[in-house]
Amino acid sequence: MTNDSVRIGLCGLGTVASGVVAIYQGHSSLLSDRAATGIALTHIGARRDNPDCDTSAFTVSRDIFAVATDPQIDVVVELIGGTTVAKTLVETAIKNGKHVVTANKALLAEHGNSLIALAESKGVALRFEAAVAGGIPIIKTLRESLAGNRINSVAGIINGTGNFILTEMASANRTFDDVLAEAQALGYAEADPTFDIDGTDAAHKLIILASIAFGMPLNVTGPFTEGIDGIAPADLTFAAELGYRIKHLGIARRVGEKIDLRVHPTLVPSDKQIANVDGVLNAIMVSADAVGELVLVGPGAGSLPTASAVWGDVVDLCRELGRGQRCPIPALGVLQAALTDIERVSKGDVVSAWYLRLLASDKPGVMAEITRLLGSQGISIESLIQHPPEAGVEHVQIVILTDHAAGSRIEKALGEIEKLQAIGEHVVALRVESFGRELSGGY
Numbered sequence: 001m002t003n004d005s006v007r008i009g010l011c012g013l014g015t016v017a018s019g020v021v022a023i024y025q026g027h028s029s030l031l032s033d034r035a036a037t038g039i040a041l042t043h044i045g046a047r048r049d050n051p052d053c054d055t056s057a058f059t060v061s062r063d064i065f066a067v068a069t070d071p072q073i074d075v076v077v078e079l080i081g082g083t084t085v086a087k088t089l090v091e092t093a094i095k096n097g098k099h100v101v102t103a104n105k106a107l108l109a110e111h112g113n114s115l116i117a118l119a120e121s122k123g124v125a126l127r128f129e130a131a132v133a134g135g136i137p138i139i140k141t142l143r144e145s146l147a148g149n150r151i152n153s154v155a156g157i158i159n160g161t162g163n164f165i166l167t168e169m170a171s172a173n174r175t176f177d178d179v180l181a182e183a184q185a186l187g188y189a190e191a192d193p194t195f196d197i198d199g200t201d202a203a204h205k206l207i208i209l210a211s212i213a214f215g216m217p218l219n220v221t222g223p224f225t226e227g228i229d230g231i232a233p234a235d236l237t238f239a240a241e242l243g244y245r246i247k248h249l250g251i252a253r254r255v256g257e258k259i260d261l262r263v264h265p266t267l268v269p270s271d272k273q274i275a276n277v278d279g280v281l282n283a284i285m286v287s288a289d290a291v292g293e294l295v296l297v298g299p300g301a302g303s304l305p306t307a308s309a310v311w312g313d314v315v316d317l318c319r320e321l322g323r324g325q326r327c328p329i330p331a332l333g334v335l336q337a338a339l340t341d342i343e344r345v346s347k348g349d350v351v352s353a354w355y356l357r358l359l360a361s362d363k364p365g366v367m368a369e370i371t372r373l374l375g376s377q378g379i380s381i382e383s384l385i386q387h388p389p390e391a392g393v394e395h396v397q398i399v400i401l402t403d404h405a406a407g408s409r410i411e412k413a414l415g416e417i418e419k420l421q422a423i424g425e426h427v428v429a430l431r432v433e434s435f436g437r438e439l440s441g442g443y
């Protein structure tokens with residue numbers, strides 16, 4: 001601290017950083033009042049200007065490392081993204097005795113263990129509320145507010161871009177590419193939106209949530225991950241016809257002594273709360289032994305919501321620093337030495353109900369053959385839709401909802417079904433979660 005103010009340095013001047021500057025410019029005295037100490041954003045490191053940001057009141061360095069080594073700076077906010085330069089930047093800041101606040105989930109998922117170890121050894125804080133679910137305070141909730149609970153599961157919609165795309169495709173009949181372009185223009189998507197679409201971004205966030213919820217080290221190899229790129233408009237329509245909506249979920253739950261970690265598109269009954277969380281909103285359901293069940297809903301991406309989470313961390317830190325404390329809250333809720341890795345449930349062992357969509361020749365006996373192959377793996381059918389073929393089309397769409405079955409059994413059955421001459425193309429297989437007994441007992 002210098003001259004009774006905690007000095008903040010900001011690295012990056014992109015979408016989230018411009019929100020951080022805007023909140024500071026609008027609420028500077030409110031932030032200081034809430035921190036019970038002066039807060040001064042003084043130094044910005046950015047390789048280029050952002051026309052949406054007036055930086056005339058700040059020192060601006062083109063070399064972002066000038067912020068990480070600035071002796072006047074107490075807290076460095078890292079918003080450059082990526083995992084290479086950002087890693088060196090955060091390490092440099094920590095080695096220079098700075099506390100670090102970041103929104104960088106990829107950095108935490110890949111290098112969080114070593115960064116947290118370094119921060120602990122230097123007695124500084126690494127905070128990352130903005131890394132998961134944008135403006136929703138889920139990190140603080142898990143790490144601090146639920147400290148008295150054993151957490152059973154954390155699950156939900158944790159990528160705003162993906163939810164925006166699925167919502168618009170389902171409700172406004174828009175194309176995937178059209179909606180993705182809008183998500184990029186609105187600042188929801190990652191610089192490379194591949195991570196939003198293929199589930200990597202949600203997997204990074206789930207790794208962070210699972211680490212705090214279950215006291216595990218951050219482990220990037222954790223969840224098995226499927227994206228939303230395989231979802232066709234027909235799947236959204238059939239799901240609706242069956243009374244479901246398709247949501248891209250991250251799920252982390254205890255199963256006996258193991259942890260089930262996965263990210264995939266999921267059919268959810270339309271009357272469940274999470275099925276109706278739309279657009280850029282995220283929703284995270286937590287099931288814990290003392291509190292029971294919580295659902296947190298809010299904007300999962302975007303400049304100001306994410307910047308709101310950044311300032312929440314900065315003000316929290318400033319409160320501690322203002323009282324002369326040395327950051328008593330461990331990054332993942334417990335000190336690194338207390339983290340223990342937990343075995344994962346393998347993909348093939350995960351049990352759920354399934355949605356299957358097949359294109360099949362409209363010939364006698366085809367349906368019987370499909371149900372026989374499912375039956376041979378012990379998979380029973382809950383419901384089935386077959387629409388008459390359109391004029392001039394040889395194949396019919398068949399949609400099947402199965403009872404609960406392990407992934408390995410579905411994979412074997414589909415391997416055989418896809419060999420049938422009557423089957424037109426790859427079978428679409430999506431998991432169905434009702435969020436009843438198998439997750440947490442009752443959303």
Ligand code: HSE
Nearest residue numbers: 159160161189190301
């Ligand atoms: N691209 C991310 C999303 C940004 O859409 O959720 C917030 O992490």
